[in-house]
Amino acid sequence: xxxxxxxxxxxxxxxxxxxxxxxxxxxxxxxxxxxxxxxxxxxxxxxxxxxxxxxxxxxxxxxxxxxxxxxxxxxxxxxxxxxxxxxxxxxxxxxxxxxxxxxxxxxxxxxxxxxxxxxxxxxxxxxxxxxxxxxxxxxxxxxxxxxxxxxxxxxxxxxxxxxxxxxxxxxxxxxxxxxxxxxxxxxxxxxxxxxxxxxxxxxxxxxxxxxxxxxxxxxxxxxxxxxxxxxxxxxxxxxxxxxxxxxxxxxxxxxxxxxxxxxxxxxxxxxxxxxxxxxxx
Amino acid sequence: xxxxxxxxxxxxxxxxxxxxxxxxxxxxxxxxxxxxxxxxxxxxxxxxxxxxxxxxxxxxxxxxxxxxxxxxxxxxxxxxxxxxxxxxxxxxxxxxxxxxxxxxxxxxxxxxxxxxxxxxxxxxxxxxxxxxxxxxxxxxxxxxxxxxxxxxxxxxxxxxxxxxxxxxxxxxxxxxxxxxxxxxxxxxxxxxxxxxxxxxxxxxxxxxxxxxxxxxxxxxxxxxxxxxxxxxxxxxxxxxxxxxxxxxxxxxxxxxxxxxxxxxxxxxxxxxxxxxxxxxxxxxxxxxxxxxxxxxxxxxxxxxxxxxxx
Numbered sequence: 001x002x003x004x005x006x007x008x009x010x011x012x013x014x015x016x017x018x019x020x021x022x023x024x025x026x027x028x029x030x031x032x033x034x035x036x037x038x039x040x041x042x043x044x045x046x047x048x049x050x051x052x053x054x055x056x057x058x059x060x061x062x063x064x065x066x067x068x069x070x071x072x073x074x075x076x077x078x079x080x081x082x083x084x085x086x087x088x089x090x091x092x093x094x095x096x097x098x099x100x101x102x103x104x105x106x107x108x109x110x111x112x113x114x115x116x117x118x119x120x121x122x123x124x125x126x127x128x129x130x131x132x133x134x135x136x137x138x139x140x141x142x143x144x145x146x147x148x149x150x151x152x153x154x155x156x157x158x159x160x161x162x163x164x165x166x167x168x169x170x171x172x173x174x175x176x177x178x179x180x181x182x183x184x185x186x187x188x189x190x191x192x193x194x195x196x197x198x199x200x201x202x203x204x205x206x207x208x209x210x211x212x213x214x215x216x217x218x219x220x221x222x223x224x225x226x227x228x229x230x231x232x233x234x235x236x237x238x239x240x241x242x243x244x245x246x247x248x249x250x251x252x253x254x255x256x257x258x259x260x261x262x263x264x265x266x267x268x269x270x271x272x273x274x275x276x277x278x279x280x281x
Numbered sequence: 282x283x284x285x286x287x288x289x290x291x292x293x294x295x296x297x298x299x300x301x302x303x304x305x306x307x308x309x310x311x312x313x314x315x316x317x318x319x320x321x322x323x324x325x326x327x328x329x330x331x332x333x334x335x336x337x338x339x340x341x342x343x344x345x346x347x348x349x350x351x352x353x354x355x356x357x358x359x360x361x362x363x364x365x366x367x368x369x370x371x372x373x374x375x376x377x378x379x380x381x382x383x384x385x386x387x388x389x390x391x392x393x394x395x396x397x398x399x400x401x402x403x404x405x406x407x408x409x410x411x412x413x414x415x416x417x418x419x420x421x422x423x424x425x426x427x428x429x430x431x432x433x434x435x436x437x438x439x440x441x442x443x444x445x446x447x448x449x450x451x452x453x454x455x456x457x458x459x460x461x462x463x464x465x466x467x468x469x470x471x472x473x474x475x476x477x478x479x480x481x482x483x484x485x486x487x488x489x490x491x492x493x494x495x496x497x498x499x500x501x502x503x504x505x506x507x508x509x510x511x512x513x514x515x516x517x518x519x520x521x522x523x524x525x526x527x528x529x530x531x532x533x534x535x536x537x538x539x540x541x542x543x544x545x546x547x548x549x550x551x552x553x554x555x556x557x558x559x560x561x562x563x564x565x566x567x568x569x570x571x572x573x574x575x576x577x578x579x580x581x582x583x584x585x586x587x588x589x590x591x
Contacts, residue, residue, distance in 0.1 A: 118287030136550035
């Protein structure tokens with residue numbers, strides 16, 4: 001019980017510190033902006049550890065974070081193999097193929113107002129559908145290896161990126177387009193110098209949505225058949241064989257990869273769309 | 282309405298493409314089937330055909346291409362086949378009074394809908410409470426907001442089997458609860474973000490006006506912030522309900538569920554009946570469409586009653 005008590009005391013102390021920090025005169029500094037959420041996350045972990053230890057929860061149900069960390073450190077070789085299989089081979093390739101396909105489609109569609117009006121509602125509808133359901137079909141079509149996972153990812157990321165890119169390409173104002181016309185700019189010049197840059201915030205919005213979808217697609221597709229490696233494979237067999245600590249280590253990897261992937265896209269966005277109001281200030 | 286013609290023609294083009302794709306996708310299965318029936322196929326034997334491209338197979342066996350459009354277990358069913366299967370497992374069964382039979386997609390759709398609505402309710406409540414906390418408390422904003430964003434970059438499917446293990450160990454009955462948790466996890470975020478935006482939508486001058494009226498915090502919340510957030514709320518509810526449905530189906534897929542649309546997909550995969558997978562997929566799409574349309578209508582109605590045109 002003392003572990004639980006200690007965790008609760010820590011929670012109270014961290015909460016009080018956070019309140020003090022948020023209301024102090026340092027609250028706008030960079031350090032405090034970082035410390036407050038980190039402290040919140042650490043509190044959650046400490047609470048988890050305290051509850052599991054204090055209430056003697058079985059390791060088979062919920063292992064404490066310290067044990068997950070040990071397993072993580074001890075089985076980096078397995079985790080690395082799974083990371084390569086699921087993330088680098090499945091998710092990343094699918095993400096790149098899906099992005100290129102959606103981007104090219106959007107540029108092609110954009111030339112016809114008729115097609116744009118027809119495809120936008122349909123694309124929006126498809127983007128809201130539970131497309132993960134195609135995973136078994138893709139595994140059936142493309143086999144067990146990474147090709148089928150990449151295919152699921154392609155289908156999943158295609159529509160959000162398509163819709164956002166098409167919307168972005170329409171984001172320029174008539175005044176700006178008229179200016180390009182008075183310059184005698186060709187279609188390509190208008191596209192490259194005005195409309196694509198203006199579309200970038202929208203495109204990155206779609207890419208950010210797609211990062212999470214890509215990982216979800218690659219992992220779900222592995223539940224339907226995969227070679228004997230991969231994060232989805234390890235999770236589904238780990239739950240079956242009660243090696244729950246390894247499953248949590250995989251979840252930690254998935255969380256890290258998802259956050260990093262998102263972070264990289266956000267970083268590139270900052271570089272590309274530095275002019276946009278949301279990036280200034 | 283002016284989008285109707287373009288939308289219909291794009292849909293028509295997609296259907297034509299689909300029909301055209303059926304022939305090359307199914308030619309191998311079709312040739313295997315007619316060969317077993319005694320017809321001569323060039324080249325003979327499915328092992329021989331493995332290295333021959335589908336286009337060549339179609340050219341050499343043009344008489345058998347049409348078999349690919351009427352297979353029992355096609356790699357890619359035709360739209361008509363999917364439509365028939367969908368009708369057979371919904372409308373036709375309902376007319377026979379067996380809408381709640383275990384083979385009916387209405388029954389499975391209802392199971393999925395229940396979990397979706399529970400998850401939607403849970404996620405929306407969490408999102409709204411979180412948004413109120415964030416708008417009114419600086420600590421909450423600084424500590425919750427980054428984690429809310431991070432939580433969405435974590436692929437929830439990785440957690441799905443764990444949520445089911447934990448909840449079954451804790452003695453929670455039924456599979457509805459873990460599914461609802463997963464769909465709430467996916468659905469709370471758009472609501473949270475939309476509501477934060479909505480609650481902050483009133484301008485400073487409007488808030489100041491209420492201050493001159495000597496309005497209490499609760500009054501300015503109920504009379505200004507909450508009404509101002511309604512358009513934002515509905516927009517994010519539409520995103521949220523679609524996310525909740527995705528969450529429920531994701532929750533059903535990897536966990537060996539036996540009822541629900543995701544379970545139909547899983548069972549169709551295990552028993553090798555592609556038509557069952559496709560019809561369940563389309564049923565899920567129709568369900569998503571109905572839910573979003575319903576919310577859209579509610580939004581129009583509510584905003585008109587409140588004097589804000591959508």
